[in-house]
Amino acid sequence: MQLLFFPFLGAFGIIPSDTASTKKTPLSILCTSRDLYNEISSHLFSNSVQNVILNPVYNEQVWMVIQFKFRAREIEWALRNRADSERHFQNFPHSKTTMVVHINRPDPTDPGQLVLLWQKINALADHLIPITRPNIKLATNGPWRSPNPPASWGPDRDLFYQMGGLQESIPFGPKYCPDYDVVMLPFLRLGLWVEDPTNVPAMSDEEFDILRRCLFSLFDQKGIEHRLEPLLSMTKDTAVREIESALIETDLFLETRMDELAGITARFLRLERYKNWFEDGRSWESVYEAQLEKQLSAYPQVITDIDLLLDRLSTRYVVLILLHHAICSPRSNLYGGLGRFDDSTIYTTWDSEMWPERFPSGIPQLSDVQTCLLRFWRPGKDLFGKFLAYSRWLGRRGPRKLDGQLYTV
Incomplete structure (x- = not known):
């Protein structure tokens, strides 16, 4: 019975991914008549609810789930990735329905789930901001309070509950x-x-009042004066900067901690980060690096509590380059298996699909990866000479000599 409604939804660009088709639907005329669209959609979406379900469990085939309820009927489909979700939110008539965002609690024994939720929620915010303001409700599912403070709190049990x-x-x-x-x-x-x-125009008193109400409605009130003191102290002149600073600080915090997080989710998130670090091909352009540079340039002070000397960032990049060399070397049939005796070849083409082939279970904690790399390269010239060759080549995008040797493209 539910399949009968797919042609109607298709007229509004709302087609579950598994049933997507290029065929015209019986309501294709709605795409050419704004009056018909407005009249019929107002009836179709009357008292309807769009549930957006964000699950912290890593699933390569499911980024988020959409559950559409109207007139005692329900349709559910999965959006496989961020690109699918962007297309959905561009096409769905959000102003004609109520949106309920369901956020499932992450499992603290698999801490990478929190990072995955952070990525999904930020993507959702990116999708929602350009559209007409929809009616949004939030639902957090699961027990978010902890019966006992984490071990890192030590004896400060009372403070934890305060x-x-x-x-x-x-x-x-x-x-x-x-x-x-x-x-x-x-x-x-x-x-x-x-x-x-x-680039935000001056905020009026009314807009700032709405923002303050939003702040208090979003966060748990118990202990809020201790947890969110900078945000509670913001004024209409400082609000944008305080919020953006908090977002960047949290993003950098999660990004750096992900290097050493245990659990299957963190392994796959490290794999996603590494395989997509550069664009496929020879451009060596990196959206990841551009975003990081933008964050550090705008709010350099947030790094002081997270990665003061950028040691974590440096380690992450060194491991990336050496792992790329280790992945590429066997394909070149170089003497020594992983090409550790090869002093002349730099692998200049980025292929994101190599990474999941080599790491089908995700990338381990970076400290373990470093230990593994040292089994194949001696500390010193063999290991870091290859890294320096890569990094200097990336700077010029061409061949060069390093310590008298020619590193070819």
Whole structure:
């Protein structure tokens, strides 16, 4: 019975991915008549609910789930990746329905789930900001409070409960960074409702009042004065900068901690980060690096509590380059298996599909990867000479001599 409604949904660009087709539907005329579209859609979507389900469990085939309920009927389909979800949110008539975003609690024994939720929620905010403001409700599913403070809190049990007693999957040193605050923070961007937070017109008193109400409605109230003091102290002149700073700080915190997180989700997230570090081909352009540079340029102060000397970032990049060499070497049939005796070849083409072939179960913690790499390259020239050759070649995109040897493209 549900399949009978797919032609109607298709007229609005709402087709489950498994049933997508280029065939015209009986309501294709709606695509050419705005009056017909408005009249029929107002009846079709009357009292309807669009449930957006964000699951923290890693699934390569499911990025988010859409569940559409109208007139006692229900249709559900999966969006496989971020590109699918972007197309959905561009086409769906959100202003004609109620959206309920369901956020399932991450498992603290698999801390990478919190990072995955952060990525999905930020993507959702990116999709929602350019469209007409929909009616959005949030539902957090699961017990987000922790019966006991994490071991990192030591004897400060009472302080933990004074600050909210919320589950904290990834400790943030001197700060308290509960999972609930992490997943709610990106929705503050919808309080600002601007695509570019660095270019925002002056905020009126009314707009700032709405933003403050949004802040208090999003976050758990117990201990909020301790957890979110900078945001509670913002003014209409500082609000944009405070919110953007909090977002960047959280993003960098999760990004750096992901290097050493245990669990299957973190393994696959490390794989996703590494395989997509550069664009496929020979351009060596990196969206990841461009975003990081933009963050550090805009708010350099946030790095002080996270990666003061950029040691984590440097280690991550060294491991990336050496792993790329290790993956490519066997394909060249070089003497020595992993090409550790080869001093002349730099692999200049980026192929993202090589990474999941080599790491079908994800990439281990980077400290373990470093240990593994040292089994194949001696510390010193063999290991870091190859890295220097890569990094210097990337700077010029061409051949060069290093220590008297020619590294060819």
